[in-house]
Amino acid sequence: MIEDAQLIDHPTLAENGIVAEGVTRSFGDVWAVRGMDLVVPYGQVTALVGPNGAGKTTLMLMLATLLTPTAGRLRIAGVDPAVDPVAVRRVTGWMPDTLGMYDQLKVHEYLEFFAEAHRLSKADKARAVPELLNTVRLYEYGKAPVHVLSRGQKQRLALARALIHRPRVLLLDEPASGLDPRSRIELRDLLRRLAADGAAILVSSHILSELAEMADRAVFVSAGQVVASREMTELAAVGADQLIAWRIRARDPKALESALVERGLSGGAVTPAGFELPPMTEDQASDLLAEVVGAGVRVLAFGPVGTPLESAYLALTEERR
Amino acid sequence: MTTSPRAIRLVAGHEFRMRLRTGRWKWLLGGWTLIMLMFTWFLSVSLSNTRDVTYYYGGGTTVQDNSSIGPQMFGILMLFVLGLMLIISPTLTSQSVNGDRERGTLATLQVTLLSPTDIAIGKLLAGWSVGLLALALSVPFVVWSLIEGGVGVLNAVVTLSVVAVLIGVICAVAQALSALVTRSISSGLLSYLVTAALTIGTLITYFLALSMTTEDKDVKVGGDSYGMERISHPEDVWWLLSPNPFVVLADSAPALPPLHADDGRIISRSDDPLGGIRRSVRDMTRPERVGPCASPGDVYGGTFGNPVYPPCQDDKEPPPVWPWGLGFDVLLGLGAVTVTVRRLRTPATRLGRGVRVA
Numbered sequence: 001m002i003e004d005a006q007l008i009d010h011p012t013l014a015e016n017g018i019v020a021e022g023v024t025r026s027f028g029d030v031w032a033v034r035g036m037d038l039v040v041p042y043g044q045v046t047a048l049v050g051p052n053g054a055g056k057t058t059l060m061l062m063l064a065t066l067l068t069p070t071a072g073r074l075r076i077a078g079v080d081p082a083v084d085p086v087a088v089r090r091v092t093g094w095m096p097d098t099l100g101m102y103d104q105l106k107v108h109e110y111l112e113f114f115a116e117a118h119r120l121s122k123a124d125k126a127r128a129v130p131e132l133l134n135t136v137r138l139y140e141y142g143k144a145p146v147h148v149l150s151r152g153q154k155q156r157l158a159l160a161r162a163l164i165h166r167p168r169v170l171l172l173d174e175p176a177s178g179l180d181p182r183s184r185i186e187l188r189d190l191l192r193r194l195a196a197d198g199a200a201i202l203v204s205s206h207i208l209s210e211l212a213e214m215a216d217r218a219v220f221v222s223a224g225q226v227v228a229s230r231e232m233t234e235l236a237a238v239g240a241d242q243l244i245a246w247r248i249r250a251r252d253p254k255a256l257e258s259a260l261v262e263r264g265l266s267g268g269a270v271t272p273a274g275f276e277l278p279p280m281t282e283d284q285a286s287d288l289l290a291e292v293v294g295a296g297v298r299v300l301a302f303g304p305v306g307t308p309l310e311s312a313y314l315a316l317t318e319e320r321r
Numbered sequence: 322m323t324t325s326p327r328a329i330r331l332v333a334g335h336e337f338r339m340r341l342r343t344g345r346w347k348w349l350l351g352g353w354t355l356i357m358l359m360f361t362w363f364l365s366v367s368l369s370n371t372r373d374v375t376y377y378y379g380g381g382t383t384v385q386d387n388s389s390i391g392p393q394m395f396g397i398l399m400l401f402v403l404g405l406m407l408i409i410s411p412t413l414t415s416q417s418v419n420g421d422r423e424r425g426t427l428a429t430l431q432v433t434l435l436s437p438t439d440i441a442i443g444k445l446l447a448g449w450s451v452g453l454l455a456l457a458l459s460v461p462f463v464v465w466s467l468i469e470g471g472v473g474v475l476n477a478v479v480t481l482s483v484v485a486v487l488i489g490v491i492c493a494v495a496q497a498l499s500a501l502v503t504r505s506i507s508s509g510l511l512s513y514l515v516t517a518a519l520t521i522g523t524l525i526t527y528f529l530a531l532s533m534t535t536e537d538k539d540v541k542v543g544g545d546s547y548g549m550e551r552i553s554h555p556e557d558v559w560w561l562l563s564p565n566p567f568v569v570l571a572d573s574a575p576a577l578p579p580l581h582a583d584d585g586r587i588i589s590r591s592d593d594p595l596g597g598i599r600r601s602v603r604d605m606t607r608p609e610r611v612g613p614c615a616s617p618g619d620v621y622g623g624t625f626g627n628p629v630y631p632p633c634q635d636d637k638e639p640p641p642v643w644p645w646g647l648g649f650d651v652l653l654g655l656g657a658v659t660v661t662v663r664r665l666r667t668p669a670t671r672l673g674r675g676v677r678v679a
Contacts, residue, residue, distance in 0.1 A: 027672065064432050068668040081668055086323075086434060094432050100425025102335075104342035116331050117433035161429065 014078065016041050017169040017200020018063060023072035025058050032058040034224040035072065040200045042168070045191050047215035048204035049313055055224040056204040057097055060173045063202070064094035077169055090118075093167030095158050097174040097204075103147035107138055110146055111160060118165040132160040135190065137183075151178040159187070163194075170194065170201040176210045188214040212309040220316050228316050235312050243315070245305040246285050249274030251298040259295045263288070274301060324438035332435060332443025333450070336417075340451055353405075354458050360401055361394075361462040365469070368393055391471030392577050396594035398466050399480050402459045403570050406484060407520060409455060410491035411512035414448035418500040418661065419508055427665075437665035441658060445489075445496055452488040456481065472577065480574045480595075483647065487566045490654035491516055497657035500664035519650075523565040530558040540612040542630070552609050559605035563646035564653075571598035572643035603639040 018040035025033040033055040040046045048056050061067040063076060065085040074081055081088040102110060108129055115125040133139045136156035141149065149157060155178050162170065172191075176184050191214050195201055205211050211218065212232070219229040250256035253270075260266060260275060265288075268276040280288070289302050304311065340346070368390040421427035430440055463477050495512035502508040534554035540547040562568055574595045579587045590596055613630045 061428075062668070064428075066428055066431060066667050066669065067672075068670045085668055089432055089434055092432070094429075096425065096428060098425035100421075100427075100429060102339055102426060104339045113331075113335050114429075114433060117328075117430065117435050119434050 019075045021073045023069045026070050036226050040202045042200045043198050044216040045195050045201045047211040047218040049218050050221035054221045060171050063171050092169045093162035094171045095162040099154050101146050105146050108142040114161050114164050136160045152183050170199050172203045208310045243279035244311040245279050246277040247274045247305045249301040256297050259292050259297045324436050328435050328439040329443045333446040336444050336447030357459050357462050389470035391469035393592045395466040395472040403484050406488050407516050410452050410488045411495045411516050413451050414492045414496035415499050415509040415512040416505040417444045417496045420505045431667045437662045440665050441661040448492045449489045476575050483570050483573050490650045493654040493657040497660040500661045523562050527562040542612050547612050550611050555605035556608050563642050564649045568602050569643045569646040571595040602642050606639045
């Protein structure tokens with residue numbers, strides 16, 4: 001987004017953990033990222049939302065000092081990773097979307113190794129490892145080998161690894177995939193807590209529902225570009241003239257269907273959750289509900305499909321088609 | 322970027338610990354020891370059985386061989402150990418970088434404060450130490466051959482050290498290949514090809530090159546034509562053979578004390594395989610003898626007004642070959658480490674084909 005541009009030369013650099021300007025990356029002829037502008041402020045969780053292949057992971061790799069941008073400028077905690085990657089690594093925690101672990105190690109050995117790789121002092125290591133195992137609810141697995149952990153537990157261990165050196169900038173690539181609902185809620189609470197402590201957190205995902213609860217801002221990416229960036233509060237307040245998809249469910253599906261067909265609303269997907277309706281404004285939707293109820297259909301549920309984030313996402317990618 | 326002994330130790334210890342926990346090292350090392358035991362045992366038995374030979378040499382004198390089987394046993398055993406180590410070593414590191422990439426564990430290491438040098442050297446040391454562990458298991462059998470007599474401790478120490486260095490070289494090259502090639506199967510295969518190039522390849526190249534140096538030369542003795550002789554010039558191509566691990570091993574082993582016949586004359590030893598290789602390799606460094614020559618016992622040279630023939634045996638020992646060979650091999654290893662470090666450098670600008678960072 002243009003609104004984020006020119007921040008690198010701006011005093012706001014001190015307020016943002018990540019500032020990216022026109023960041024581009026190609027692999028041969030393939031342009032994975034084409035001119036992304038992005039800011040991730042301290043004290044906030046910023047969601048990086050987009051379909052598979054939108055360039056989220058490539059951007060994350062550039063932020064994590066693993067790849068150089070083909071073009072564009074990057075500042076992480078005020079430092080250019082191409083110039084001083086070590087300074088960036090000191091303050092950055094990265095959790096990749098792949099679950100590469102050392103299966104032969106015990107859980108506590110795994111964290112201890114990364115504590116030492118980050119040159120934590122003996123005392124810090126002795127304090128941080130049990131503390132983090134507690135945080136990610138793996139304390140009782142401390143002496144278990146990593147390979148016995150489930151996917152979700154490994155995911156939590158990977159998060160603990162990313163946090164071992166108390167980073168101020170946190171890059172999480174699909175952190176919630178594979179997590180059970182309880183772990184997901186805990187992840188959300190943990191990230192909120194870290195943000196409240198002042199960390200700049202960038203979370204990528206294409207599972208929109210989980211981002212809606214944990215993020216302050218959402219940056220939408222598609223085909224290697226940032227297409228929009230919005231405050232979550234802004235997304236939650238659905239505009240009166242905004243078209244969103246709705247879903248309706250009744251005791252008697254047949255009666256509901258005939259009522260909908262009468263109003264020319266057939267052809268939507270039918271799920272156990274109900275009939276999906278084409279995008280409408282809130283006014284149009286409440287009118288329809290009144291009519292259907294007035295026609296004697298006993299409606300059980302009526303509401304927008306998905307979260308505001310999802311609606312915004314679908315609307316934004318719709319525009320681009 | 323910085324590197325520190327502490328960081329290298331951390332990576333090496335970490336890698337070594339995982340290696341010991343992966344696979345069936347106990348079985349492999351046990352099998353290795355068993356092979357060594359069987360081989361050494363059969364070797365000592367068969368050498369003892371062939372000990373009753375009589376040496377004949379110039380002048381019809383005979384010498385009853387009552388020498389110890391030690392030198393022969395030691396030499397064959399060391400060549401065997403080197404051969405087995407050359408088979409094992411490539412596997413120790415040939416997946417060290419691309420294997421970690423495939424498992425997705427390399428990138429998590431690269432984003433820590435460990436430098437590419439820490440990672441490369443630490444991983445190499447871990448692989449190398451497994452090789453050294455196997456080498457250490459062969460020490461008791463080398464000691465066995467020392468007990469048989471005839472070979473000094475220094476000899477054993479030097480040859481074992483050379484094998485240790487050569488294991489490191491092969492490990493370094495295999496690791497560099499694992500950093501260069503995306504698929505671990507390909508890098509494994511390539512590292513065996515490099516080992517084969519060093520052992521068989523150098524031999525083939527040497528003999529092919531030698532055949533190209535062949536010429537027909539009009540041999541002149543004191544200005545008179547003696548006749549045409551077909552000669553080749555090993556002194557031009559000997560260096561092709563010098564990186565060969567077996568050549569380095571044999572040539573670097575200290576020479577055994579000479580054998581003396583009853584009349585005090587030195588007889589060339591035939592019971593020392595390393596010495597045999599050493600002599601033939603060192604002889605390559607000087608031109609082939611052409612024309613007639615005079616042995617110490619010959620009397621006709623010069624007596625009938627004929628020109629005096631040059632002596633058949635050069636009194637000057639040819640220079641050793643192993644410093645060149647070992648020097649080349651060590652440089653190869655160092656170059657390989659440099660390549661690995663370069664390929665581990667992040668942020669990466671260029672990626673190998675098919676490489677996924679994480």
